[in-house]
Every structure is written in structure tokens, then in C-alpha cells.
Amino acid sequence: METRVDAMDGLDEIIGEFLVESHENLDQLDSDLVALEQDPGSTALLASVFRTIHTIKGTSGFLAFSVLESVTHVGESLLARLRDGELTLTPELTSLLLEVVDAVRALLTDIELTGAEGDRSYDDLVGRLNAVLDGEAPAPVAPVAPVEVAEVVPDEAPAAPVRALVVAEAEAHAEPEPEPEPAPEPGEAAEGRRSVADSTIRVDVTLLDSLMNLVGELVLTRNQMLQNAAAREDVDLARTTHRLNLVAGELQEGVMRTRLQQIDTLWSKLPRVVRDLSVQLGKSVQLDMVGRETELDKTILEAVRDPLTHLVRNSIDHGIESPADRAAAGKPVEGTLVLRAFHEGGQVSIEITDDGAGIDPAKLRDKAVSKGLLTREAADRLTDHEATSLIFMAGFSTASALTNVSGRGVGMDVVKTNIERIGGSIDLSSEPGRGTTVRIRIPLTLAIIPALVVTAAENRFAIPQVNLLELVRLDAVQAASAIENVHGAPVYRLRGRLLPLIDLREQLGLDAVERETTYVVVLQADNQQYGLVVDDILDTEEIVVKPLGNQLRHLPLYAGATIMGDGAVALILDATAIARKVGMALESELNAAADLGAADASDIASVLVVELGGGRRAGIPVSAVDRLEEIDLAVVERAGHHEVVQYREQILPLVRLDRVLHGDAGLDGGSLQVVVCRKGEQRAGVVVAGILDIVETDLAIRTALDSSSGDGSAVIAGHVTELVDIDQVFAGLPGHDRLARTA
Amino acid sequence: MSQYCTFVLDGHVFGVPVASVQEVLRAQALTSVPLAPPEVAGLLNLRGQIVTSLELRARLGLPPRPADAPSVNVVVKTADGSAVSLVVDEIGDVIEPPREAFEAPPETVPASVRALVSRVCKLERQLMLLLDTERAAQVHDLV
Numbered sequence: 001m002e003t004r005v006d007a008m009d010g011l012d013e014i015i016g017e018f019l020v021e022s023h024e025n026l027d028q029l030d031s032d033l034v035a036l037e038q039d040p041g042s043t044a045l046l047a048s049v050f051r052t053i054h055t056i057k058g059t060s061g062f063l064a065f066s067v068l069e070s071v072t073h074v075g076e077s078l079l080a081r082l083r084d085g086e087l088t089l090t091p092e093l094t095s096l097l098l099e100v101v102d103a104v105r106a107l108l109t110d111i112e113l114t115g116a117e118g119d120r121s122y123d124d125l126v127g128r129l130n131a132v133l134d135g136e137a138p139a140p141v142a143p144v145a146p147v148e149v150a151e152v153v154p155d156e157a158p159a160a161p162v163r164a165l166v167v168a169e170a171e172a173h174a175e176p177e178p179e180p181e182p183a184p185e186p187g188e189a190a191e192g193r194r195s196v197a198d199s200t201i202r203v204d205v206t207l208l209d210s211l212m213n214l215v216g217e218l219v220l221t222r223n224q225m226l227q228n229a230a231a232r233e234d235v236d237l238a239r240t241t242h243r244l245n246l247v248a249g250e251l252q253e254g255v256m257r258t259r260l261q262q263i264d265t266l267w268s269k270l271p272r273v274v275r276d277l278s279v280q281l282g283k284s285v286q287l288d289m290v291g292r293e294t295e296l297d298k299t300i301l302e303a304v305r306d307p308l309t310h311l312v313r314n315s316i317d318h319g320i321e322s323p324a325d326r327a328a329a330g331k332p333v334e335g336t337l338v339l340r341a342f343h344e345g346g347q348v349s350i351e352i353t354d355d356g357a358g359i360d361p362a363k364l365r366d367k368a369v370s371k372g373l374l375t376r377e378a379a380d381r382l383t384d385h386e387a388t389s390l391i392f393m394a395g396f397s398t399a400s401a402l403t404n405v406s407g408r409g410v411g412m413d414v415v416k417t418n419i420e421r422i423g424g425s426i427d428l429s430s431e432p433g434r435g436t437t438v439r440i441r442i443p444l445t446l447a448i449i450p451a452l453v454v455t456a457a458e459n460r461f462a463i464p465q466v467n468l469l470e471l472v473r474l475d476a477v478q479a480a481s482a483i484e485n486v487h488g489a490p491v492y493r494l495r496g497r498l499l500p501l502i503d504l505r506e507q508l509g510l511d512a513v514e515r516e517t518t519y520v521v522v523l524q525a526d527n528q529q530y531g532l533v534v535d536d537i538l539d540t541e542e543i544v545v546k547p548l549g550n551q552l553r554h555l556p557l558y559a560g561a562t563i564m565g566d567g568a569v570a571l572i573l574d575a576t577a578i579a580r581k582v583g584m585a586l587e588s589e590l591n592a593a594a595d596l597g598a599a600d601a602s603d604i605a606s607v608l609v610v611e612l613g614g615g616r617r618a619g620i621p622v623s624a625v626d627r628l629e630e631i632d633l634a635v636v637e638r639a640g641h642h643e644v645v646q647y648r649e650q651i652l653p654l655v656r657l658d659r660v661l662h663g664d665a666g667l668d669g670g671s672l673q674v675v676v677c678r679k680g681e682q683r684a685g686v687v688v689a690g691i692l693d694i695v696e697t698d699l700a701i702r703t704a705l706d707s708s709s710g711d712g713s714a715v716i717a718g719h720v721t722e723l724v725d726i727d728q729v730f731a732g733l734p735g736h737d738r739l740a741r742t743a
Numbered sequence: 744m745s746q747y748c749t750f751v752l753d754g755h756v757f758g759v760p761v762a763s764v765q766e767v768l769r770a771q772a773l774t775s776v777p778l779a780p781p782e783v784a785g786l787l788n789l790r791g792q793i794v795t796s797l798e799l800r801a802r803l804g805l806p807p808r809p810a811d812a813p814s815v816n817v818v819v820k821t822a823d824g825s826a827v828s829l830v831v832d833e834i835g836d837v838i839e840p841p842r843e844a845f846e847a848p849p850e851t852v853p854a855s856v857r858a859l860v861s862r863v864c865k866l867e868r869q870l871m872l873l874l875d876t877e878r879a880a881q882v883h884d885l886v
Binding site: 213216217220221457459460508509510546547548549550551552555557558561562563567568569570571 | 779783786788825882
């Protein structure tokens with residue numbers, strides 16, 4: 001890439017592309033003309049030759065290269081006569097046409113070197129061509145083409161046409177050389193630049209793929225080498241492996257870059273899509289593209305083509321409002337759609353942002369309930385962000401009227417599936433009235449990915465890191481209390497949310513074991529989170545994905561295999577396939593769990609037990625708890641009568657639980673223990689003296705004795721514990737909006 | 744005349760064309776594949792290429808090999824350009840029998856074996872069963 005950029009230094013990009021394209025076409029033209037001489041009647045060949053000359057003529061006219069235009073123009077006229085059968089191709093005419101090709105090549109070389117056509121005259125050639133067009137027979141001379149060019153052109157240019165042919169030959173033999181040896185031409189050497197045609201080369205993608213495979217091998221061998229070298233105390237070996245490490249790393253990067261293409265190859269189609277669609281829908285949309293030069297692996301680029309187009313169509317169809325609506329909302333009449341691509345942490349992010357109507361999470365909740373996809377309770381417990389993500393569920397469509405543009409409800413879930421198939425992730429954030437941003441994160445390449453290595457029954461398995469959310473380790477005591485059974489299926493309460501657990505051994509048909517320590521790998525797949533229970537969690541490693549043999553391709557749980565640092569083979573697990581395998585059961589469990597959650601308040605409840613100071617204990621329903629935080633007293637600010645802190649880009653009001661429950665133990669230390677609670681969209685930080693435990697209890701012994709606490713008290717773990725009514729906590733707070741404005 | 748690489752399975756002599764054999768490996772550490780058909784012995788790393796190893800005894804319906812008996816991996820090339828490893832008891836000689844020594848498999852050969860044997864070859868002392876490696880390498884259509 002860079003060499004090409006250097007070679008084009010000082011040239012307009014359009015001219016550069018024109019030169020590369022024309023050089024390629026000219027090589028084709030040479031062989032076409034010779035073939036045509038053998039087979040003068042071939043209309044296909046004539047048409048191809050005609051098209052090539054016509055293209056060069058058209059572009060040269062557009063770029064104001066008048067000499068080039070005049071030469072190609074007469075050439076084209078001659079070809080038109082031939083095509084229409086008014087003239088027959090004779091060896092003399094072929095020579096004349098080849099002379100045209102050589103003249104064009106010489107002119108292109110001049111343009112490349114000087115940016116202008118030079119002052120050589122082609123009047124003689126044009127004159128001879130015109131004579132033929134006027135009906136005269138061409139002179140029966142057939143000069144050998146390259147020799148003649150070498151005589152005519154000034155001395156700085158001659159090397160290029162000849163070497164262009166050399167490159168063409170190399171390609172014809174499918175023996176691509178990374179860099180053609182610069183011919184030792186004194187004039188050229190002084191010039192110090194290669195012609196555009198020489199600095200790029202077309203290479204078969206399968207060759208690049210096999211190179212990529214070999215590099216993958218090298219990386220693995222290097223990993224083994226590093227492990228072995230680390231085990232010995234050999235300075236020389238260490239030095240050699242260090243160098244091998246560096247070289248292999250650079251080679252990997254270099255080969256990967258040969259497969260990269262600018263995202264613009266994909267984006268360049270979009271202005272037309274946007275224009276057509278906005279005209280069709282009577283909308284006015286301005287398309288901005290940032291980061292066109294961001295490079296991506298060719299296969300990935302192909303894979304995101306359709307999802308990206310779909311998202312852009314969606315934004316215009318559903319996102320951006322009609323001009324009248326926009327005017328009424330006080331927005332500029334013209335909507336803006338911004339595409340942004342950039343590299344971030346070894347991945348590529350693509351953002352599609354519109355300034356349209358946005359997505360109303362409440363609407364999505366209602367829709368999910370009315371479509372029977374979620375229970376009302378489950379829907380209400382979703383955060384706004386989770387609610388907007390419902391749009392990715394299968395069978396979900398938000399457009400109230402179906403259009404022929406999008407909105408048949410097959411869109412977003414397919415987009416998500418396609419993105420996830422290539423190891424990417426998609427996320428949507430929206431602000432009602434302000435617009436929507438869809439963020440796609442995709443790996444740079446599919447061949448080498450980071451993965452987590454886990455074990456089950458002595459077998460090692462790799463799990464692609466893109467699916468990984470977090471890791472949880474439970475000792476036997478914790479496991480006994482934290483893992484519950486819902487209709488016979490195990491679930492784990494992860495920060496108050498029910499996480500279905502899937503035992504890897506069970507899914508793989510391996511013998512079950514009693515585990516002392518339970519390792520849970522929390523995975524995200526298909527809009528679902530689940531915990532995969534494994535025997536052990538080893539390490540993360542860069543792995544090279546390799547396909548499985550025919551005999552095993554029908555096993556859906558494996559995405560392939562890879563070779564570990566020690567040379568052994570490990571299978572790669574497909575997190576989505578595991579979720580699908582358990583699929584239906586999982587969903588019904590979740591719904592059952594949601595129902596159970598609703599029933600919690602009355603009989604069995606999960607309660608966060610906190611200390612209030614002075615020996616008092618209180619229980620907060622875990623369903624209302626968002627997170628536990630420790631907040632430095634120094635960051636507590638005041639807004640009106642309320643203590644607040646800035647928390648996750650929001651203003652979080654603090655509530656002293658001891659005061660709510662009538663008392664004041666005076667909790668001023670260096671930092672505050674804060675239980676972040678949620679009620680609908682409102683959040684509050686409940687300040688307590690200490691966090692003790694999470695307890696499952698049936699609240700059998702309870703009393704309404706304490707008048708201050710709405711829900712009374714119960715005996716939990718042998719202590720009388722005041723039960724916190726979460727409504728009461730929020731009662732003393734101003735509405736969220738008002739607080740935000742106060743600040 | 745073609746050359747055949749021979750190997751032994753449960754006392755029977757089998758042969759495959761030498762040209763189809765990529766290499767012969769001593770017992771290798773295999774990675775087992777849970778959920779795979781029983782014929783799949785595991786995966787092995789052949790200089791970076793991941794090769795499925797098939798237990799040929801199971802594939803032919805022969806009794807399993809005694810637990811501590813040695814085994815050899817015969818890696819054969821398949822039509823699609825990949826490779827598959829066949830686990831056999833022991834490797835034999837390369838032989839070059841005359842063309843007329845070949846016959847269609849007799850009825851006495853068990854059906855499970857006959858399905859994967861294209862011809863038999865009369866050797867001096869016993870029969871060599873010519874294995875159809877393409878069919879032997881196919882497992883998934885059985886399950």
C-alpha cells in the first residue's frame with residue numbers, strides 16, 4: 001500500500017487510479033490485438049478492444065489530457081469502422097492500432113512522471129489514422145512497437161513500457177513477485193521512482209490465504225519455541241527466540257495487511273443508496289463518512305456489506321423523520337447520517353449515527369409484551385439500554401407501517417446474526433428525539449483470534465473472547481447457596497439477575513463430577529447471557545482458527561479447532577451453538593424464572609443484608625439492587641438539600657438508609673458503602689454502614705412492629721432485620737429530571 | 744502394476760495404494776472429540792494441519808483393539824485435498840502384486856468390511872483386502 005502511495009506522490013488520486021487501470025488495460029489490449037489479427041472476425045475481441053480505448057478516451061477527456069484524447073479518439077473511430085464491418089482488419093491496420101497502444105502508453109508514462117502530457121507530437125500518427133479513415137490504404141510498414149517507442153520518447157521515460165510488460169508476464173505465469181527487481185536503468189535510477197503499474201501487483205487471494213496459514217503456523221511454532229526457551233537458561237537461545245518473536249510478529253502483521261482493503265470500497269456504494277432511498281421516502285438526508293481509509297480484511301469486508309447496507313436503509317427509513325416532522329421538532333430539515341470507522345483495541349468499530357427520532361424504550365417494552373416475547377414483569381425489569389436492544393430479537397419490528405424499504409421484522413436479528421458470525425458484536429444506543437447510534441465492532445481478521453482456554457474432563461477447549469463477558473469462581477459453600485434450581489435447571493444469581501447455567505461436561509456428554517470449585521464463564525450469545533460451567537479456566541491465547549475435517553463438520557458445538565502452544569489440538573467452542581442447543585429450554589426457564597422473580601416478594605426472597613450501625617440490620621430486596629459501590633466521601637457534592645455523586649455520567653442522589661429508617665448513626669468515614677438501587681428508570685445510592693450478605697429467605701417470621709419500615713421486620717440468619725420498602729427510599733427524592741436540572 | 748501399502752487389523756491384512764498414503768506415524772497424542780461418532784479416535788496435529796483420526800477397527804465393525812496394544816496412524820490423502828488418519832494395529836510391507844491377483848471380495852467377508860473393500864488380492868499366504876479410503880474416511884453419513 002505505502003509503496004503505491006509513494007509512487008503516486010504528487011499525483012492526484014484519480015489520475016493515479018486512472019494510470020493503474022489504463023496500464024492494466026493496455027497490457028490486455030496488446031494481447032487482444034494480436035489475437036484479433038489471428039481471428040479478425042471476432043466481434044467479442046473487437047468489442048473488448050473498443051471498450052478499452054473508449055474508456056481511456058472518456059477519462060482522458062474528463063481529466064483534460066487533450067493529446068491523449070485526440071489519439072484515442074481517432075483510434076476509437078478506426079475501431080468503430082472495424083466493428084461495424086466498414087473496414088477489415090489487415091496486418092497493417094493491426095500495426096497501426098498497436099502504434100496507438102504504444103502512443104497511449106508513452107503518454108501515460110509522461111503523465112505519471114511529470115503530471116502532464118509532455119510536448120511530444122503525435123500528429124503524424126493521428127494523420128495516418130485519419131488517412132485510413134478517409135479511405136486510403138495504410139502504409140505497409142509494421143515497425144516493432146516497443147523499439148519505436150524507445151526511439152520517440154525522451155530519455156527519461158523508456159523503461160516503463162518495457163517493464164510493464166515484464167510485470168504482465170510475471171502475472172501470466174502466476175508467479176507473483178512481491179517487488180519486481182528495479183531495472184538498472186541510469187535514467188530511471190536518477191528519477192528514483194517506480195511506475196504506478198510496477199508498484200502494485202495483482203495476487204490470487206488463495207495464495208494470500210495459504211500465506212496467511214503458513215504465518216499462522218509460524219506463530220504457533222514461535223509460541224512453542226518461546227515456551228521451550230523460557231524453560232532453559234540459555235542466553236543465546238533467548239536472544240534468538242526474541243528475534244524470532246519480533247520477526248514472526250512483523251511477518252504476521254505484514255501478511256495480514258496484504259489482505260486489507262479500505263472500507264471505502266464498501267462505503268462508496270452508499271451515497272447512491274442514501275440518495276435513492278431519501279428521494280423515494282421524501283426525506284432529505286446528508287451523508288457524512290469519516291474514516292474512509294480504515295482498513296479491514298477482505299473477507300470481513302464482504303461479510304459486513306449486507307448488514308451495513310441494511311442498517312443505513314433502516315436509519316433512513318425508521319430513524320430520520322420526514323422534513324415536516326423535523327421542522328415541527330425544531331430540528332434542521334435535512335437529516336444527518338454519519339458513518340464513522342476507526343480502529344480501536346485491535347478491532348474495527350463502525351458507527352452509524354442518525355439524528356432522527358430515536359427509539360422509545362417504553363414502546364419496545366410494550367411491543368415485546370404484546371408480541372408475547374416477554375412477560376410484562378420481565379419487560380419492566382429491563383434497563384432502557386436492554387429494552388432498545390430488544391430490536392435485535394427475532395420477530396421484532398418497530399415500524400408501525402410496513403414499507404418496502406425495511407421493517408418486515410426480519411432485519412435487525414439477521415444483521416446481528418451476520419455480525420456475530422464473523423466474531424463481531426453490535427450495540428445500539430438511542431436517545432428518543434435525538435437520534436440513534438448503532439455501533440458494530442468487528443475483528444480485523446478472522447484467521448487469528450484471542451480466545452479463553454478452559455477445561456472439561458481433561459480436554460482443553462478454546463472459547464472466542466468476543467463471546468466472553470466475565471468469569472465467576474465459586475467455592476463449594478458459595479456454590480451451594482448461589483446456585484439454585486428453577487424447574488430442575490440450575491441458575492445463578494449474578495448481581496440480582498438470573499443467569500442460566502449450562503454445564504459443559506453435560507453438553508459434551510462427558511461424565512459429571514462433583515466440583516469443589518465451580519468456574520462459570522459468563523457468555524453472551526444471541527441476545528442471551530448464560531454461564532458455562534467448566535472444570536477449570538486456564539489462560540487466554542491468540543489462536544489460529546482451523547476448520548475441522550469432513551467427519552466432524554456436522555457437530556454444531558465446535559467452531560473449529562486450533563493448535564495450542566504445546567502442539568496439542570484443542571477444539572473451539574461455538575458459544576451461540578451451545579445456547580441454541582439448550583435453546584428452547586433456556587427461554588422457558590427464563591420466563592419461569594421471571595415469574596418466580598415476581599413471586600419473590602411474597603414468599604421466597606433474595607435479600608441483601610446490610611448494616612446500619614449500632615447493630616441494626618436492614619434487608620434490601622436484591623431485585624432492586626443494581627450494583628454495590630464504595631464511594632469516596634470527597635466526591636460527594638450537594639444539589640439542593642440532597643447529597644449527590646456523579647456516577648456513570650449521571651447524577652446519583654444519595655439516601656442515608658439510617659435516616660429513612662428513623663435514626664442517625666452518623667456514618668462519616670473516609671468512604672461510603674453505597675448500594676445503588678433502581679426503581680424504574682430512577683436510581684439512588686443507598687448509603688449503609690456495611691454490606692453483610694445476600695440471603696435467600698422465606699421471611700417466615702416477620703412483624704410489622706417497626707412503624708418506620710414499610711415492610712416490617714423479619715428474622716434473617718438469626719438476626720432481626722428491618723425490611724426496606726424501596727418505594728419509601730425513593731419517596732424522599734425529587735424526580736430524576738428535576739434533579740438533573742438542578743445540577 | 745501398482746504398489747500397495749499394507750497394514751494389519753485384527754489379523755486381517757489390508758492394503759491401500761501407496762500413492763494415497765501421505766505418511767505413517769507412530770502412536771500420537773490425540774485430542775478426543777466429545778459427541779463425535781465412535782469411529783473418531785480424535786484429532787492430531789500434523790505439522791500444523793489438523794487431521795481427524797479414525798479408528799479403522801470401529802469403522803470396519805471389527806472388535807476393539809486390546810487396551811495396551813500398539814497402534815499406528817496411516818495418514819491418507821482424500822479426494823478433497825485434505826487428509827485423514829486411519830488407526831491400524833501394525834504396518835506391513837509395500838507390495839507389488841500382479842494385476843491378475845485381484846478379485847471381487849468373496850461373500851465370506853463380513854458385510855461391514857465388504858462395504859469398504861473394493862477388491863481383494865490373493866497373496867501367497869493370505870488375502871489382502873484393498874480398502875476404499877474415500878469411503879473409509881466418510882463417517883458422518885453413517886450417523
